[in-house]
Amino acid sequence: MDVKRISHRNLGRDDRCIxxxxxxxxxxxxDENVVSFLQSVPMSDKVxxxxxxGEGEKLLLRDVARLLGCAxxxxxxxxxxxxxxxxxxxxxxxxxxxSDICDRLQHKP
Numbered sequence: 001m002d003v004k005r006i007s008h009r010n011l012g013r014d015d016r017c018i019x020x021x022x023x024x025x026x027x028x029x030x031d032e033n034v035v036s037f038l039q040s041v042p043m044s045d046k047v048x049x050x051x052x053x054g055e056g057e058k059l060l061l062r063d064v065a066r067l068l069g070c071a072x073x074x075x076x077x078x079x080x081x082x083x084x085x086x087x088x089x090x091x092x093x094x095x096x097x098x099s100d101i102c103d104r105l106q107h108k109p
Contacts (some may be wrong), residue, residue: 054075
């Protein structure tokens with residue numbers, strides 16, 4: 001379900017957050033081949049809710065991070081970009097929608 005609504009719910013907001021810092025967003029995990037592969041993997045190989053937060057979700061990514069030598073990062077809890085960056089608090093809006101257009105991005109003649 002999240003994959004079907006991600007462009008409306010998340011990507012616009014995330015793009016604004018990243019663009020505010022003069023960067024362009026890249027989403028390699030949204031590549032069609034990656035999404036197709038991950039949809040074919042059984043849920044039990046991707047998540048284990050019996051494990052504590054920071055271990056039980058995103059199992060495949062956490063395993064790869066450990067293999068690449070990022071053991072400490074592999075144990076961190078998942079954090080959404082808008083909360084990690086604190087952009088919603090900076091803009092003073094907790095009711096921002098992904099379809100909203102940031103005032104700073106409006107063209108002013």
